[in-house]
Amino acid sequence: MEPDLFTAAAEERQEKDPSASPLAVRMRPRTLDEVVGQQHLLKPGAPLRRLVGEGASGPAGVSSVILWGPPGIGKTTLAYVVSKATNKRFVELSAITAGVKEVRAVIEGARRALGGHGKDTVLFLDEIHRFSKAQQDSLLPAVENRWVTLIAATTENPYFSVISPLLSRSLLLTLEPLTDDDLRSLLARALTEERGLDGALGLDTDAEEHLLRVAGGDARRALTALEAAAGAAFDKGEESISLESVEESVNRAAVTYDRDGDQHYDVASALIKSIRGSDVDAALHYLARMIEAGEDPRFIARRLMISASEDIGLADPTALPTAVAAAQAVAMIGFPEAALTLSHATIALALAPKSNAATTAIGAAMEDVRKGLAGAVPAHLRDGHYKGAAKLGHAQGYVYPHDVPGGIAAQQYAPDAIAGRRYYEPTRYGAEARYADVVERVRERLRGDGGA
Numbered sequence: 001m002e003p004d005l006f007t008a009a010a011e012e013r014q015e016k017d018p019s020a021s022p023l024a025v026r027m028r029p030r031t032l033d034e035v036v037g038q039q040h041l042l043k044p045g046a047p048l049r050r051l052v053g054e055g056a057s058g059p060a061g062v063s064s065v066i067l068w069g070p071p072g073i074g075k076t077t078l079a080y081v082v083s084k085a086t087n088k089r090f091v092e093l094s095a096i097t098a099g100v101k102e103v104r105a106v107i108e109g110a111r112r113a114l115g116g117h118g119k120d121t122v123l124f125l126d127e128i129h130r131f132s133k134a135q136q137d138s139l140l141p142a143v144e145n146r147w148v149t150l151i152a153a154t155t156e157n158p159y160f161s162v163i164s165p166l167l168s169r170s171l172l173l174t175l176e177p178l179t180d181d182d183l184r185s186l187l188a189r190a191l192t193e194e195r196g197l198d199g200a201l202g203l204d205t206d207a208e209e210h211l212l213r214v215a216g217g218d219a220r221r222a223l224t225a226l227e228a229a230a231g232a233a234f235d236k237g238e239e240s241i242s243l244e245s246v247e248e249s250v251n252r253a254a255v256t257y258d259r260d261g262d263q264h265y266d267v268a269s270a271l272i273k274s275i276r277g278s279d280v281d282a283a284l285h286y287l288a289r290m291i292e293a294g295e296d297p298r299f300i301a302r303r304l305m306i307s308a309s310e311d312i313g314l315a316d317p318t319a320l321p322t323a324v325a326a327a328q329a330v331a332m333i334g335f336p337e338a339a340l341t342l343s344h345a346t347i348a349l350a351l352a353p354k355s356n357a358a359t360t361a362i363g364a365a366m367e368d369v370r371k372g373l374a375g376a377v378p379a380h381l382r383d384g385h386y387k388g389a390a391k392l393g394h395a396q397g398y399v400y401p402h403d404v405p406g407g408i409a410a411q412q413y414a415p416d417a418i419a420g421r422r423y424y425e426p427t428r429y430g431a432e433a434r435y436a437d438v439v440e441r442v443r444e445r446l447r448g449d450g451g452a
Helices: 008-016 047-051 075-085 100-117 133-137 140-144 164-168 180-192 205-215 219-236 243-250 262-276 280-292 297-315 319-333 338-351 357-370 432-447
Strands: 064-068 089-094 121-126 149-154 171-174
Touching (some): 075 121, 089 100, 100 133, 180 205, 205 219, 205 243, 219 243, 280 297, 280 338, 297 338
Parallel strands (some): 064 149, 121 149
16 A cells, blocks of 8 residues: 555544644644745745646646755645645655655556546655665656656755756755744644644743744644643643643753853853863753753854864864864754764863963964054065065065075064064973974074074
8 A cells, every 4th residue: 555644534533533633733734824934935926836826827837846944844744735735645755764666656556546536646755865866766757747746855955965857857945944933823823723722721931932942943843842741731730831841741951041141151151161171071061051052053163163272272283173173064964963063072172181372372462563563574574576676675685494404594584573572382281292392493493593
């Protein structure tokens, strides 16, 4: 038997006993007007409106649609709504569990339904990026001959994960993450509508905020958490769902953390100071608080990059590349997986040897510049590539370091105003110990004090 998520029998059971279905299923939008978010695709004349036949252009020419976006934002829902609006059969496959055999079975069923009853089929294929090239090729005949209307969903860039022939025959729609306001609207409907909780419970403000944090932009997660919290509230005889009930039901404590207030800066400061103090466990605690509170992972990554130079520097030259790599990975993968990358970087930085020599060096140099200790660039260091530079004495007497033994020429580089000033004072911690020895030898050679 071919897979079919929304069979007539399943819908009939839901109508007879709505409470038998999960809240996330009961609240599934029935029309495009009930879909939250994605307004760029739902306004009059937008692609999804045309796909279901609204507007003058109608759905002509569309035989395949690819929905690209993060999980939990309604890709399955949109496919189902399209099938209902166009009065088509709806069949769902997941590329995680299905293969060519299952695809062919669905296509054959679609051809029979089309030939026998004139009933078109919407094939919703979730996680299409998990299909191999050969598996995706098996969809092409059905798409080209319009035996099915294919709606494929992916969380990965389709330009890299979907074969070109299928992509060229598809309408690519990019879905945006749901905002907190989108989810608030969804929770409000679930609380009040008859197919939801039908006004049986209210929702405290702090409980709602915690639900939004727990959901992380995922509508399905928000409704599942709300349903669990409602069960806990009913058991305690509450008239409104409290923060305590939400915490009990989803097993995640509410983190006191205002992303726009003092907590934002206090916890971020504590994270960096714990890394500076080499307390890896405290650092991980503050990192976890920021993650659980829904902090922007890019903000955390930026702080780690600063810490790598400010507090570690050359004591561990790998610290900054580690932090930069973490920031790049975070930008590409996002939460929840970004938590692993941030943990990786935080542990590495906390346990690295520490030195603020690079920080104090640039601070001292900038302070002298602010005081006016700048002075003219020595004549032998000035640009000598233009006509007339030699007459001005520019670049005259400059010793090319590669031409002398050891590669260090005894000559003055700093302006006269700061000649002899020392800004970089390396520590003896970690890898910086070798710089402490090197810098003294180099300074001696520059002064002409050292041997060859």
